[in-house]
Amino acid sequence: MSPENSVGVVAPRRAQFNEPLRLQSGAELPGFELVFETYGTLNAEHTNAVLVCHALSGSHHVAGHYADDPENVGWWDNLVGPGKPLDTRKFFVVGVNNLGGCYGSTGPLSINPESGKRYGADFPLVTVEDWVAAQARLADHLGVRTWAAVIGGSLGGMQALEWSLQFPERIRHAMVIASAPKLSAQNIAFNEVARQAIISDPDFHGGYYADHGVIPTRGLRLARMVGHITYLSDTQMAEKFGRQLRHGEHKFSYEVDFEIESYLRYQATSLPLSSTPIPI
Amino acid sequence: MSPENSVGVVAPRRAQFNEPLRLQSGAELPGFELVFETYGTLNAEHTNAVLVCHALSGSHHVAGHYADDPENVGWWDNLVGPGKPLDTRKFFVVGVNNLGGCYGSTGPLSINPESGKRYGADFPLVTVEDWVAAQARLADHLGVRTWAAVIGGSLGGMQALEWSLQFPERIRHAMVIASAPKLSAQNIAFNEVARQAIISDPDFHGGYYADHGVIPTRGLRLARMVGHITYLSDTQMAEKFGRQLRHGEHKFSYEVDFEIESYLRYQATSLPLSSTPIPI
Numbered sequence: 001m002s003p004e005n006s007v008g009v010v011a012p013r014r015a016q017f018n019e020p021l022r023l024q025s026g027a028e029l030p031g032f033e034l035v036f037e038t039y040g041t042l043n044a045e046h047t048n049a050v051l052v053c054h055a056l057s058g059s060h061h062v063a064g065h066y067a068d069d070p071e072n073v074g075w076w077d078n079l080v081g082p083g084k085p086l087d088t089r090k091f092f093v094v095g096v097n098n099l100g101g102c103y104g105s106t107g108p109l110s111i112n113p114e115s116g117k118r119y120g121a122d123f124p125l126v127t128v129e130d131w132v133a134a135q136a137r138l139a140d141h142l143g144v145r146t147w148a149a150v151i152g153g154s155l156g157g158m159q160a161l162e163w164s165l166q167f168p169e170r171i172r173h174a175m176v177i178a179s180a181p182k183l184s185a186q187n188i189a190f191n192e193v194a195r196q197a198i199i200s201d202p203d204f205h206g207g208y209y210a211d212h213g214v215i216p217t218r219g220l221r222l223a224r225m226v227g228h229i230t231y232l233s234d235t236q237m238a239e240k241f242g243r244q245l246r247h248g249e250h251k252f253s254y255e256v257d258f259e260i261e262s263y264l265r266y267q268a269t270s271l272p273l274s275s276t277p278i279p280i
Numbered sequence: 281m282s283p284e285n286s287v288g289v290v291a292p293r294r295a296q297f298n299e300p301l302r303l304q305s306g307a308e309l310p311g312f313e314l315v316f317e318t319y320g321t322l323n324a325e326h327t328n329a330v331l332v333c334h335a336l337s338g339s340h341h342v343a344g345h346y347a348d349d350p351e352n353v354g355w356w357d358n359l360v361g362p363g364k365p366l367d368t369r370k371f372f373v374v375g376v377n378n379l380g381g382c383y384g385s386t387g388p389l390s391i392n393p394e395s396g397k398r399y400g401a402d403f404p405l406v407t408v409e410d411w412v413a414a415q416a417r418l419a420d421h422l423g424v425r426t427w428a429a430v431i432g433g434s435l436g437g438m439q440a441l442e443w444s445l446q447f448p449e450r451i452r453h454a455m456v457i458a459s460a461p462k463l464s465a466q467n468i469a470f471n472e473v474a475r476q477a478i479i480s481d482p483d484f485h486g487g488y489y490a491d492h493g494v495i496p497t498r499g500l501r502l503a504r505m506v507g508h509i510t511y512l513s514d515t516q517m518a519e520k521f522g523r524q525l526r527h528g529e530h531k532f533s534y535e536v537d538f539e540i541e542s543y544l545r546y547q548a549t550s551l552p553l554s555s556t557p558i559p560i
Contacts, residue, residue, distance in 0.1 A: 024532070025530075125533065182523065184514065186509065186518070188538050188541065189517065192541045193505045195534075196501070197502055221476075222473060222477055225473045226506070229470065238464055238465045238466070241465040243462065243463070258472075260469050
């Protein structure tokens, strides 16, 4: 990435919302915080704001890098910057960590004001509708009445779709990438396996793992492997990996035999894991 | 099942083979035992024998029931019996638990004659080729020079295919059902997730779980869930379960929400688990 087309050094910000938020589940959050980043400048008419919604394990760090961590480049840096598709000379681009997302926004690792302890499994289940409702508060906070566009892939695309349903008057474009209005039975099945992998990991501790100073690493790794199977079609996987052996011969052991196994194991371990929110 | 078309009460038998068996991995088993059942009578010419090969988690108990366990009906009882497709008035049908299969045949739960302890993870990895080589010894033992047919579904079908390659002169028909000559990249990927679920379960103990008196139940359940996703196509799953809710409304909890989740959890717990071989 050449310096000319990077947004350069960025820093996350935090917004606090003290109005209670009623969730789809019926539960109510007394208030919440969202961590976000912005790139480019909001114009005088406040008409050039673009919201980028992240997918399942994403964060607010969409573009640029941190002064103290230059290797930590935003997940969509190739699309956001001066001269890039989301041109920051023209657009005011916003990335936000969703409610419950554990990259700093209020979630299971936050302190529950009612108990004075971490929420853990007491954090209410949140939905795409809830994320969008929370994002609307952030829009208000930023002075954005109408987004020029809300953009996202996968679960992020679901949020863009939901914006068009919940706040049709507040978006001019919804860009829905590799997404769907709802999960199929097979999608639900894969998610159930991933969820059960995490929940059944002894280190999950019923959702209170942070209180035990551990992370359900085994379960998260399995969930990542399941996810990475679904990210490629059967055909793509056959083209990319086929039956290629990792070491040119069968190992007849628990070790990696096929290239696809190596790929899945690599993906399983590439997710940064922390039992404390990332400090801001 | 009416009594007229059941093979009735059956009992497994055990055959011991003292000749060493060289495996595909290069390892050698000094000898081994196979547990098997037979239904019908071998004719004088020994030409009416049919071998039924089991799939991944199957056993030798193909038809009938045990005198002391009438509920334990063979897994292909609807196909094997007098007047059934595999008509035991005509055929001598053989079911065998494969090498390493843990339903009584020599496997990881058996005593390693070299150490005097259970094999556990020291049991060599076995392949379809190895199973067929072992089954050929059983054929010799039973006096079957040529099978009228070797039949199997899924991994069982791979064995029927392998018979046609390794011993083409010893089978008259190979019936290969819902099977393939080799796994696709996606198949391998699903198996890798299932395997990692078991191996990463703390109760797996590196393969020596039986010595600890435990079973990697969590991992096995996840593996079963992964398996049951692959047993139905996307379309079949959509038709059978769709997005039907189990309780008519969303639960917003870790509990079952969708019917497909309920199905997978049920399948996950329906495998009989034991850390000791089934006594015969």
